[in-house]
Amino acid sequence: AEFDVEVVFTVALKAVKDAGEIIKEAFYKKKAVLTKSCAVDLVTETDQAVEKMLIGRIKENFPNHMFIGEESVAAGEKCDLTDEPTWIVDPVDGTMNFVHSFPHSCISLAVLYHKDIHIGIIYNPILDQMFTAKLGQGAFLNDKPIRASEETELGKSLVIAEFGTNRDLQKMESVLKNITALMNKVHGLRAMGSAALNMASVASGGADCYFEYGIHVWDIAAGTLIVREAGGVCIDTEGGPLDLMSRRMICASSEKLALQIIPLLTQLKLERD
Ligand code: IPD
Numbered sequence: 235a236e237f238d239v240e241v242v243f244t245v246a247l248k249a250v251k252d253a254g255e256i257i258k259e260a261f262y263k264k265k266a267v268l269t270k271s272c273a274v275d276l277v278t279e280t281d282q283a284v285e286k287m288l289i290g291r292i293k294e295n296f297p298n299h300m301f302i303g304e305e306s307v308a309a310g311e312k313c314d315l316t317d318e319p320t321w322i323v324d325p326v327d328g329t330m331n332f333v334h335s336f337p338h339s340c341i342s343l344a345v346l347y348h349k350d351i352h353i354g355i356i357y358n359p360i361l362d363q364m365f366t367a368k369l370g371q372g373a374f375l376n377d378k379p380i381r382a383s384e385e386t387e388l389g390k391s392l393v394i395a396e397f398g399t400n401r402d403l404q405k406m407e408s409v410l411k412n413i414t415a416l417m418n419k420v421h422g423l424r425a426m427g428s429a430a431l432n433m434a435s436v437a438s439g440g441a442d443c444y445f446e447y448g449i450h451v452w453d454i455a456a457g458t459l460i461v462r463e464a465g466g467v468c469i470d471t472e473g474g475p476l477d478l479m480s481r482r483m484i485c486a487s488s489e490k491l492a493l494q495i496i497p498l499l500t501q502l503k504l505e506r507d
């Protein structure tokens with residue numbers, strides 16, 4: 235099948251903007267919240283409505299494109315990445331923030347072809363921040379080019395970690411170990427509750443590094459392209475090439491910085507997506 239990145243990008247961007255309207259409309263209202271794997275793994279009607287709308291758009295415009303979405307997988311669909319054009323979507327990344335009306339949630343959408351990420355879009359409709367990237371064409375925030383920071387020194391870096399949406403004992407211990415190992419070596423540590431926006435922060439130079447164990451492909455697919463197109467790196471937490479399905483990732487403004495953090499991390503192997 236032909237894959238015209240410009241045509242796909244135009245449809246994807248419009249779909250993301252429309253999804254943003256759905257999120258904005260619901261944002262300051264009371265939400266009906268359901269739990270998934272545990273008490274802090276949340277889903278709302280908005281997550282489901284946005285995902286349904288995006289699936290409709292893809293079917294209408296590109297009936298042979300494949301789809302991997304957080305809520306479809308939660309509902310039992312397979313998470314199979316093939317060489318076909320594939321849209322990978324997190325309808326609301328930062329659902330906990332969304333539930334609390336903490337204005338740090340977004341839509342994360344990537345389009346892959348032959349397993350390469352060709353399009354990455356991350357949109358925070360509340361703060362009106364639209365991050366976009368096309369493979370080989372740079373990264374943008376609201377149409378202006380962005381670059382990762384030039385920081386290479388750990389002691390001067392603002393690093394983002396996350397607590398995640400899993401309260402498994404081994405996972406929580408590893409989170410605390412990593413925070414403890416880093417907190418007196420970095421300039422500052424942050425946890426803002428959206429993997430995609432964390433990556434967008436690294437891409438736009440606001441943060442110097444972000445890592446997490448336990449994320450899923452829909453949390454990081456768009457951000458990976460945006461970070462790389464902004465001059466940053468996205469690799470495995472042990473330093474090898476990133477495997478999008480491996481549930482772990484570190485991204486940074488430079489490889490030099492990532493390689494200073496990696497030896498401090500307690501590694502964790504997770505069940506693949
Ligand atoms: C979560 C957020 C959170 C991260 C979790 C993700 P969701 O995504 O990105 O920051 O720590 O690992 O699952 O569930 O809000 O789409």
